[in-house]
Amino acid sequence: MSILTSKIKDIFNEVLKNSNIEGDVIVEKTKSGGNGHFASNFPLLNAKKLSTNPMELGQKLVDELKQNKLFSDVQLAKPGFINFILNDEVLQSIVATINDQKSDFGRGAKKNFKYNLELVSANPTGYLHIGHARNGVIGDSMARIFKFNGYDVETEYYTNDAGNQINVLACTMYYNYLKALGKEVTEPAEMYGGDIYGEVVMNFVNKYGDKFVGHEMNDNKISNEEVHEIFREESIKYFLVEIKKQLEDLGVHIGYFSSEKEMYTNKEIEKTLAEYEKLGKTFEADGAL
Numbered sequence: 001m002s003i004l005t006s007k008i009k010d011i012f013n014e015v016l017k018n019s020n021i022e023g024d025v026i027v028e029k030t031k032s033g034g035n036g037h038f039a040s041n042f043p044l045l046n047a048k049k050l051s052t053n054p055m056e057l058g059q060k061l062v063d064e065l066k067q068n069k070l071f072s073d074v075q076l077a078k079p080g081f082i083n084f085i086l087n088d089e090v091l092q093s094i095v096a097t098i099n100d101q102k103s104d105f106g107r108g109a110k111k112n113f114k115y116n117l118e119l120v121s122a123n124p125t126g127y128l129h130i131g132h133a134r135n136g137v138i139g140d141s142m143a144r145i146f147k148f149n150g151y152d153v154e155t156e157y158y159t160n161d162a163g164n165q166i167n168v169l170a171c172t173m174y175y176n177y178l179k180a181l182g183k184e185v186t187e188p189a190e191m192y193g194g195d196i197y198g199e200v201v202m203n204f205v206n207k208y209g210d211k212f213v214g215h216e217m218n219d220n221k222i223s224n225e226e227v228h229e230i231f232r233e234e235s236i237k238y239f240l241v242e243i244k245k246q247l248e249d250l251g252v253h254i255g256y257f258s259s260e261k262e263m264y265t266n267k268e269i270e271k272t273l274a275e276y277e278k279l280g281k282t283f284e285a286d287g288a289l
């Protein structure tokens, strides 16, 4: 509830108390137009209970509410509404407060709660597209809103740099590398299409020339493991640099990039599962934990 809404509610409740009237007060900000800045349907909702009619109850309350300096006018409207018009000075004082607090106006009190917000996390197998941009913009905005409201917020890009999609990337690159060198080559089992790879692959050609020509590809693996690793690692590195640039251009801030591969090499998954097992939170079924 806004500061003004609760202030008006307080004034209303005070008037009710002094008049020995009971009932719940609802005060709402009006949309615009001729119903004041705020309005209440109190008379309409409570007249019957109080053995009177809405307009009569409303008039009684309006006479009292008018006394308050917060309002330049308080009006009764059919069939039983009260409209509040705020004093110009009150409205101006809000502007003064905004001028004073600048971009801190409305900032929430510090909360003892931390969010880890994952955003984008696109596989590093190409450039970002408009869908990733959308995710980044929404995620970054959420992070800013939570921060402004007093939460501790960390943003994470979880990089899926392990798994089959990266092997497919390595083979796609190798395929385009061989083609760029004018070699006859059969397509790997799975391959990423599009003409972005031909361009990127020139980095490999310029750096290594024909050093890596002559290997087979089976099941999305380049038969020479070392060569596979080079194509894999350097492709990921290339696209992560590009992705970071794209996010920066977009004004999307990422707190940290985590790596799926590192989670495997640091045995984080085993460690986490062991923790869960210790807590008795795991079970085995169909040969799987």
Ligand SMILES: NC(=[NH2+])NCCC[C@H](N)C(=O)O
Pocket: 118, 120, 121, 122, 123, 158, 159, 160
């Ligand atoms: N924690 C997660 N699983 N995040 C989603 C990752 C999205 C995945 N890397 C993709 O590009 O489709």
